[in-house]
Amino acid sequence: MTKLSVNINKIATLRNSRGGDTPNVIQFAKDVQRFGAQGVTVHPRPDERHIRYQDVRDLKAEVYTEFNIEGNPIKSFMDLVLEIKPTQVTLVPDAEDAITSNAGWDTIKHKAFLTEVITEFKANGIRTSIFVDPILKMVENAKNTGADRIELYTEAYAEDYVNNREAAIKPYVDAAVLANGLGIGINAGHDLSLDNIEFFQKHIPNLLEVSIGHALIAESLYLGIENVVQMYLHRLSK
Numbered sequence: 001m002t003k004l005s006v007n008i009n010k011i012a013t014l015r016n017s018r019g020g021d022t023p024n025v026i027q028f029a030k031d032v033q034r035f036g037a038q039g040v041t042v043h044p045r046p047d048e049r050h051i052r053y054q055d056v057r058d059l060k061a062e063v064y065t066e067f068n069i070e071g072n073p074i075k076s077f078m079d080l081v082l083e084i085k086p087t088q089v090t091l092v093p094d095a096e097d098a099i100t101s102n103a104g105w106d107t108i109k110h111k112a113f114l115t116e117v118i119t120e121f122k123a124n125g126i127r128t129s130i131f132v133d134p135i136l137k138m139v140e141n142a143k144n145t146g147a148d149r150i151e152l153y154t155e156a157y158a159e160d161y162v163n164n165r166e167a168a169i170k171p172y173v174d175a176a177v178l179a180n181g182l183g184i185g186i187n188a189g190h191d192l193s194l195d196n197i198e199f200f201q202k203h204i205p206n207l208l209e210v211s212i213g214h215a216l217i218a219e220s221l222y223l224g225i226e227n228v229v230q231m232y233l234h235r236l237s238k
C-alpha cells in the first residue's frame with residue numbers, strides 16, 4: 001500500500017501572503033487527515049517563507065497520522081526535528097535561495113555527514129529518508145548511510161511523463177528495483193499530480209509513501225480538497 005502524505009507548505013504560503021491566519025494551516029492539516037490522508041508533510045526552510053518553525057510545533061499535537069518533516073539538516077532544522085520527534089525526517093539538500101527543492105543528495109560526497117545526521121535521528125526514534133535522484137549509485141550509497149528510506153525526486157518524471165511516460169518511468173523503476181534489493185524503503189515526491197500518480201504507483205514496486213503538495217492544492221481550487229484527497233487515495237489503491 002502507498003500512503004498519501006499531504007504537503008501543506010502551500011497553505012502556509014497563501015496564509016503568509018496576507019500576514020494573518022487565513023487559511024489556517026492547523027485546521028487544514030486536521031481536515032486532510034479527516035478526509036483520509038495518511039500523513040502530513042511540512043518543509044520548513046530557514047527563511048520560514050512557507051511553513052514556519054512555530055507551525056511545526058503547533059502541528060505536533062494535531063497530526064495523528066504520519067508526520068513527515070523535510071529539510072536541509074542545518075542546526076536549527078535538526079534541533080526542531082529532535083524537539084518534535086515526527087514519524088519521519090526527510091533530508092533534502094535545498095539551497096536557501098532555491099524556490100523549491102531542485103536536486104537530490106550526492107550520497108557519495110556527503111556520506112559522512114549524512115551518516116552522522118541519520119545516526120542521531122535514528123537514535124531518537126525518528127525514521128529517516130534521503131531525497132535522491134533516480135541514479136543507481138546514489139541509491140546504493142543512500143543505503144550505506146544507514147537511512148531507512150529514500151525519497152525519489154520525481155520532478156524529471158513529472159516533466160517527461162507528458163511526452164513519453166514509458167521513458168519517464170524507466171530510471172525510477174531501475175532505482176526502485178535496486179532499493180528493494182538493498183532493503184531500503186521507497187518514498188517519492190515532487191510534482192506528482194492526479195494526472196501522473198497512477199502510472200507512477202503502478203510501476204514502482206513497494207512504493208511506501210508519496211508526499212504531494214503543489215499540484216494537490218492547485219487541483220483542490222477546482223475540485224475541492226475532500227474530493228482531491230479521495231481521488232488520490234483511489235489512484236493509489238489500484
Ligand SMILES: CC(=O)[C@@H](O)[C@H](O)COP(=O)(O)O
Nearest residue numbers: 009043050092100101189190
Ligand atoms: C522535497 C520536495 O520535493 C519538495 O517538493 C518540497 O517539500 C516542496 O516544498 P515547497 O512546496 O515549499 O516547495
Ligand SMILES: NCC(=O)COP(=O)(O)O
Nearest residue numbers: 007189190191211213214
Ligand atoms: N516531498 C515532496 C513534497 O512534499 C511535495 O512536493 P510538491 O508536490 O509540492 O512538488
